[in-house]
Amino acid sequence: MADRLNGYRILILETREEAQFSRLLAEQGADVLQCPMFTIHDAPDPAPIEAWIRRSIDKPFDDLVLMTGEGLRRLMKVVRRIGVEPEFIAALGTARKFARGPKPGRALREIGLEPQITTEKPTSEGVAEMLSRLDLKGHRLGLQLYPDKDHSVLINAITAQGAEVDTVLPYVYDAQAADANIVTAIDEMAEGCIDAIALTNLGQIRRLVEVARARGYEARLRDGLARTPIASVGPAVSDELKSHGLRTDIYPANDAYFMKPLISAMATALTKAPPRLAAR
Numbered sequence: 001m002a003d004r005l006n007g008y009r010i011l012i013l014e015t016r017e018e019a020q021f022s023r024l025l026a027e028q029g030a031d032v033l034q035c036p037m038f039t040i041h042d043a044p045d046p047a048p049i050e051a052w053i054r055r056s057i058d059k060p061f062d063d064l065v066l067m068t069g070e071g072l073r074r075l076m077k078v079v080r081r082i083g084v085e086p087e088f089i090a091a092l093g094t095a096r097k098f099a100r101g102p103k104p105g106r107a108l109r110e111i112g113l114e115p116q117i118t119t120e121k122p123t124s125e126g127v128a129e130m131l132s133r134l135d136l137k138g139h140r141l142g143l144q145l146y147p148d149k150d151h152s153v154l155i156n157a158i159t160a161q162g163a164e165v166d167t168v169l170p171y172v173y174d175a176q177a178a179d180a181n182i183v184t185a186i187d188e189m190a191e192g193c194i195d196a197i198a199l200t201n202l203g204q205i206r207r208l209v210e211v212a213r214a215r216g217y218e219a220r221l222r223d224g225l226a227r228t229p230i231a232s233v234g235p236a237v238s239d240e241l242k243s244h245g246l247r248t249d250i251y252p253a254n255d256a257y258f259m260k261p262l263i264s265a266m267a268t269a270l271t272k273a274p275p276r277l278a279a280r
Contacts, residue, residue, distance in 0.1 A: 004267040005030035007275040008195040011185055011228075013037045013204040021200060021259050028263060033194065035185040037207045039174040042074060049078050052142075052168040053088060060091040061166070062139040065127060066104035066115075071144040073107055074170035089113065095142070100127050102258065122257070123236045124149070128157040137162035145169045148203070182211045189224030195276050196229040196250065196266055200259065202240035209244055222246075229269065233262045 006029030012021055014036045022032045043049055053075065066072050079088045089111050099105040099115035101122025108115055119126040141163045145151050151167070158165050186208070188194050199205060212221035231250035232238045234257030238248040250269045252261035 004028050004271060005263075007031065007278050008270050009033060009193065009275065009277060010266070011035060011188065011194045011197040013182075013185070013197075013199065013208070021198070024259055024263055025198075028267060033185070033188065035181045036178045037182065037204060038178050040070065041172050041174055042077070043170055043172055046078060049075065049168055049170050050082055052166065053079055053082070053084065055166060056142055057084060057087045057091045059140065061095045061142040063098065063136065063141040063163070064092060064095040065098045065100070065131070065141065065143045066108070067100045067124075067127070067144055068146045069103035069105075069107035071107075071146060071168075071170050072104060073110075075144065075168070076111065078170065098127065098130065100124075121235065124151065124154045128154050131158060131161065134161075139163045141165050143167045147171065147173045178207075179211050179215070182208060183215055183217060186212060186217055186221050186224050189228045190220050191224075192227055192276060194224075194228050195270055196231050197225070198231040198233075198262065198266065199237050199241070200233045200262075202236050205237070205240045205244060205246070231262060231266050231269075233257055233259070 005025065008029075009031045010025055011033045012025070012035070014022075014034050022034055025032050076085070076088075079085050092111075092113055096117075097108060097113065097115045099108065099118045101119060105115045105118050117130060119130050121129070136158065139162075141158060143151075143155070143158070143165050145167055147169065155165050155167065189197065208221060209218070212218040225246055229249040230241065230247060232241060232248040233252065238251065241248055250262075250265050252258065252265050254261070
């Protein structure tokens with residue numbers, strides 16, 4: 001199974017867990033072109049995060065919704081700094097824990113806990129749909145958010161069910177530093193030097209379009225994507241592509257929305273033709 005992608009140049013847009021994705025692609029022999037999309041930083045003001053952590057310990061939540069694995073890991077960084085790790089983990093252990101997709105579940109397992117329910121759709125809408133089937137009346141619900149997203153619809157849906165929502169945003173994005181990397185990646189696609197672009201979250205698409213528009217590069221981006229097979233990890237990414245008038249060419253089989261099935265699908269699709277650079 002190794003070396004199935006030998007010689008194929010795959011563009012990945014680095015976000016939270018792309019180091020693992022890059023390693024898995026490299027194990028299949030791919031030449032991985034990594035494009036950092038943004039840098040993640042701790043929230044600039046730690047006081048609200050510390051206060052949320054202490055509230056969760058003093059009066060444990062009935063329910064906890066984790067939107068990202070990065071969010072829990074950033075929370076644990078603060079928890080350890082202020083010296084309350086055993087108390088915090090014990091408090092989380094008493095709550096029903098809900099994960100928006102597999103990544104928050106992995107972060108929970110790192111501290112010895114398990115999610116009770118993982119959303120079928122790893123989106124805010126999927127979280128709202130999952131919670132709508134539960135009785136939340138009178139519950140205190142801790143909600144870990146992520147940056148650059150209007151979460152008001154989700155929060156309003158939860159409060160409409162009679163729950164008290166306590167939110168925390170433990171990290172921020174620094175996007176501007178990566179703009180030059182994105183422009184270079186667009187050029188590589190437009191010049192036909194990329195065998196496929198692999199997308200693992202919808203924020204990557206938004207950033208591509210945002211930077212292209214800001215730089216007057218949108219036509220160049222669309223030309224590059226028209227020439228480059230687009231691999232999507234799952235329905236949220238494919239829906240976001242469609243909303244921008246873009247397509248999905250490669251998709252994991254059997255609704256297995258994870259990195260390894262995506263890589264397998266890429267190998268199946270791409271190896272029908274030789275690598276582009278080798279063919280020149």
